[in-house]
Amino acid sequence: MIENKAINRNTYDQVMLPIYAPANFIPVRGQGSRLWDQQGKEYVDFAGGIAVLALGHCHPVLVNTLKQQSEKLWHISNIFTNEPALTLAQKLIDATFAQKVFFANSGAEANEAAFKLARRYAITRHHPTKTRIIAFHQAFHGRTFFTVSVGGQPKYAEGFGPNPADIVHVPFNDLDAVRAVIDDRTCAVVLEPIQGEGGVTPATMEFLHGVRELCDKHQALLIFDEVQSGVGRTGKLYAYQHYGVQPDILTTAKALGGGFPISAMLTTDAIAAAMETGAHGTTYGGNPLACTVGCVALDIINTPEVLMGVEKRHDMVIQALEKIDQKYGIFQEFRGKGLLIGAVLKAEYQGKAKEILQQAAEQGLILLSAGDSILRFTPSLIISEDEITEGMMRLDMAISRWLNK
Numbered sequence: 001m002i003e004n005k006a007i008n009r010n011t012y013d014q015v016m017l018p019i020y021a022p023a024n025f026i027p028v029r030g031q032g033s034r035l036w037d038q039q040g041k042e043y044v045d046f047a048g049g050i051a052v053l054a055l056g057h058c059h060p061v062l063v064n065t066l067k068q069q070s071e072k073l074w075h076i077s078n079i080f081t082n083e084p085a086l087t088l089a090q091k092l093i094d095a096t097f098a099q100k101v102f103f104a105n106s107g108a109e110a111n112e113a114a115f116k117l118a119r120r121y122a123i124t125r126h127h128p129t130k131t132r133i134i135a136f137h138q139a140f141h142g143r144t145f146f147t148v149s150v151g152g153q154p155k156y157a158e159g160f161g162p163n164p165a166d167i168v169h170v171p172f173n174d175l176d177a178v179r180a181v182i183d184d185r186t187c188a189v190v191l192e193p194i195q196g197e198g199g200v201t202p203a204t205m206e207f208l209h210g211v212r213e214l215c216d217k218h219q220a221l222l223i224f225d226e227v228q229s230g231v232g233r234t235g236k237l238y239a240y241q242h243y244g245v246q247p248d249i250l251t252t253a254k255a256l257g258g259g260f261p262i263s264a265m266l267t268t269d270a271i272a273a274a275m276e277t278g279a280h281g282t283t284y285g286g287n288p289l290a291c292t293v294g295c296v297a298l299d300i301i302n303t304p305e306v307l308m309g310v311e312k313r314h315d316m317v318i319q320a321l322e323k324i325d326q327k328y329g330i331f332q333e334f335r336g337k338g339l340l341i342g343a344v345l346k347a348e349y350q351g352k353a354k355e356i357l358q359q360a361a362e363q364g365l366i367l368l369s370a371g372d373s374i375l376r377f378t379p380s381l382i383i384s385e386d387e388i389t390e391g392m393m394r395l396d397m398a399i400s401r402w403l404n405k
Ligand SMILES: Cc1ncc(COP(=O)(O)O)c(C=O)c1O
Pocket: 050, 105, 106, 107, 108, 109, 111, 140, 141, 142, 143, 192, 196, 197, 225, 226, 227, 228, 229, 253, 254
């Protein structure tokens, strides 16, 4: 029995499918933007569970909500509806362009639903051959077979046999490239308003407006994957709200449950009407536990205090990074919006992001990368000024040690 053995990082290699390369320490406790590992070492957390923990670890209001709901109703299945799911759906509708909601459990599942809906809508409302999906190089949409195929990093989709068909990829932020491939057989254009995993690259204003116009011209749906950029991460509830460009379908996950797994696909009445009973589904999607926590997380995040605080924290992070760069000169660019920030390493440090992450962890700082050459910052939206300052001091130390190694 595994309970009788000491659990350590080696246990991972013995018992887990070898698809991840987790850090060599095991976190056991978190509070706000601090984490502790098995040895009691403390870390400042600038990763937030990869843009999930918008309110930090174990936010007391979320913990209480979860406890209370856990004594009432955990799961009921889609044979019934439930009050928390209906309440959360209404909140999302009130806060966005949407009129209909589908709940799932992960970003990939929300995207899978979005792509199926787009195909179904185009086939039933237009023509059976209107099935082409236009997507972008470096895009990331999840790990189901459809979502890795729409994603723009071929390595994730290779080696699993024949891929879903009729998907084309073009360079991000290149309107001419979209113009060259879009036609009346296009069913949807899919994009992240700010590419996250692919390098923290915001769409330009001109690009998003141009893509919207091209979609309208060719009666193609515009799908925004806001799994990473959504739920306050950029300082608005959804990133599309900075651009004034409305999608037809939007997917949201990660921060939606503040760390409890839940995702949603949002769309309009007219598009939702392409689906009928039995056309799609999930056992756990919209369960009362996740939706109750989602309601409370959304209520806290979708307030001027939290959203305006994101901008302030963005400025603090950028200023601290600029100071570090004045000392060490290792960055060529800072980009992103709100608390989705990428620090791009200079040409001579290409491929070195992982080494800096390891050194940061040694100094007690949890950071992310986006690709091999970009440090990525996705802390809690309510991280304190002291924690930002402390984390940046640790980053400074890590870079200094790393450069002198
Ligand atoms: C933009 C985007 N879409 C989809 C996903 C997949 O979400 P999940 O891992 O919850 O399936 C991610 C995860 O990083 C993401 O960043």
